[in-house]
Amino acid sequence: MxxxxxxxxxxxxxxxxxxxxxxxxxxxxxxxxxxxxxxxxxxxxxxxxxxxxxxxxxxxxxxxxxxxxxxxxxxxxxxxxxxxxxxxxxPESALLEYLSMYYKLGRAGRALDRFGVIEFAxxxxxxxxxxxxxxxxxxxxxxxxxxxxxxxxxxxxxxxxxxxxxxxxxxxxxxxxxxxxxxxxxxxxxxxxxxxxxxxxxxxxxxxxxxxxxxxxxxxxxxxxxxxxxxxxxxxxxxxxxxLDDADLAAARDGTIDPAAVAADLKAAGLPSGRTLVTGLLTEAHDHAVRRAVEDEQxxxxxxxxxxxxxxxxxxxxxxxxxxxxxxxxxxxxxxx
Missing domain, CATH: 3.40.50.300 (P-loop containing nucleotide triphosphate hydrolases)
Incomplete structure (x- = not known):
């Protein structure tokens, strides 16, 4: 914050x-x-x-x-x-308004626009x-x-x-x-x-x-x-x-989270807990932790x-x-x- x-x-x-x-x-x-x-x-x-x-x-x-x-x-x-x-x-409309406001070039300004002078300028x-x-x-x-x-x-x-x-x-x-x-x-x-x-x-x-x-x-x-x-x-x-708190971020960044514990938590929540999913989650957690470390530094x-x-x-x-x-x-x- x-x-x-x-x-x-x-x-x-x-x-x-x-x-x-x-x-x-x-x-x-x-x-x-x-x-x-x-x-x-x-x-x-x-x-x-x-x-x-x-x-x-x-x-x-x-x-x-x-x-x-x-x-x-x-x-x-x-x-x-x-x-x-x-x-x-x-800028083109602004110039026409400027010419009209300060130089009273109403019709003359529009004529300049028709001849391409406004765009040129x-x-x-x-x-x-x-x-x-x-x-x-x-x-x-x-x-x-x-x-x-x-x-x-x-x-x-x-x-x-x-x-x-x-x-x-x-x-x-x-x-x-x-x-x-x-x-x-x-x-x-x-x-x-x-x-x-x-x-x-x-x-x-x-x-x-x-x-x-x-x-x-x-x-x-x-x-x-x-x-x-x-x-x-x-x-x-x-x-x-x-x-995630600092301890969890450090564990995700260092790769020290236990895959078996993650699988057990997923299974307890009634979610798929296969090895591919657990590996993907740990990879996402690692990338998030690394990104967060960069953000905290900046x-x-x-x-x-x-x-x-x-x-x-x-x-x-x-x-x-x-x-x-x-x-x-x-x-x-x-x-x-």
Whole structure:
């Protein structure tokens, strides 16, 4: 269970969730958003990688470039649950909205899109995609929103790019602000970075208890701190259950469990107790014990990173909607939401 220092994220309005590919960051982002909605908050869950992961998790139609209601939080006592909205942010639509909002290029912007200029700019121009994506996230999270998407949210959760790219992704507006001396581009870039570097933002990292993801998490924390970006917590995902005590794990790992005793226990329970089955069970127990030893070693490393840690279990059935609500409850109980 969590062993790192506790933290209060109640001041954070923007929760950024990142992690090495394959660690389940989209599942964690969705679960965190549900946990926040279960506290009576209206929450926006955003994605920027074009994978429609949110739609698949919540079993809804692919999300457009428009905020859509996708779920409600769990009821907790007398507290009325909040509503969870989803938003799929694509850079082409974000650029058209940006041109309309800041340069009043409504029809002209759409004409540029027809001629392929929008796709050219967002595909080839270095950093343009990230500027547009982070800009839209900023618009969703800021107070006093204006424009067609004017709903006010208590919290915004961003399913962000992987850990190896998160500092570049969030810091791109800092570089832009240095290039632009004045005007709306300069003002927007400064505002975005002010939000991202403030206590109103918390950047959470997702890992599994394996060497490479844990090392990337440690590197990511160091890079975020160096860039002046606020580190939130580390969510350890896909943790194996603790069904065996230390003595039994050691016996399974060392191969000292008596096969005859296992066979006798199976027979007493009315189960098959043949040699092949017993050998297979002992092999599974050995592999589980070895895997648990690796996880315990990596858990110690995570605990030493100096940030709050939270843990979600590995579920045999995978991450369906029911699992998201279960994870949301666990994150809420552990204090992430």
């Amino acid at each position: 969590p062993s790192a220092p506790s933290a209060d994220f109640s001041r954070a309005k923007l929760h950024v969730v990142t992690g090495k590919g394959g660690t389940g960051k989209t599942t964690v982002a969705a679960s965190l958003a549900l946990a926040l909605a279960s506290q009576g908050q209206d929450v926006l869950l955003c994605e920027v990688e074009g994978r429609q992961g949110i739609a698949r998790l919540f079993d809804v139609e692919p999300l457009p470039y428009e905020e859509r209601r996708i779920a409600v939080g769990l009821e907790a006592g007398d507290e009325h649950p909040g509503t969870l909205y989803g938003l799929h942010i694509d 967002t595909t080839l121009a270095p950093g343009v995609r990230d500027v547009l994506l982070t800009g839209k996230v900023y618009e969703a999270a800021k107070e006093g929103r204006r424009g067609r998407a004017s709903r006010q949210y208590d919290a915004v959760v961003l399913d962000a790019p992987p850990t190896g790219r998160i500092v570049q992704f969030l810091g791109v507006n800092s570089e832009l602000a240095g290039l632009a001396r004045m005007g709306p581009i300069k003002s927007q870039a400064d505002s975005v970075m002010k939000l991202f570097r403030s206590r109103r933002t918390a950047i959470h990292l997702v890992t599994v208890l394996e060497e490479m993801p844990v090392q990337e998490t440690a590197d990511g924390i160091a890079q975020l701190r160096e860039a002046g970006l606020p580190v939130g917590g580390v969510v350890v995902n896909l943790a194996r259950p603790r069904d 858990r110690e490393i995570v605990s030493g990173l100096g940030v709050p840690t939270f843990e979600l279990p590995r579920l045999a059935g995978g991450a369906d909607l029911g699992a998201l609500y279960e994870f949301a409850t666990l994150l809420k109980e552990q204090g992430l939401a």
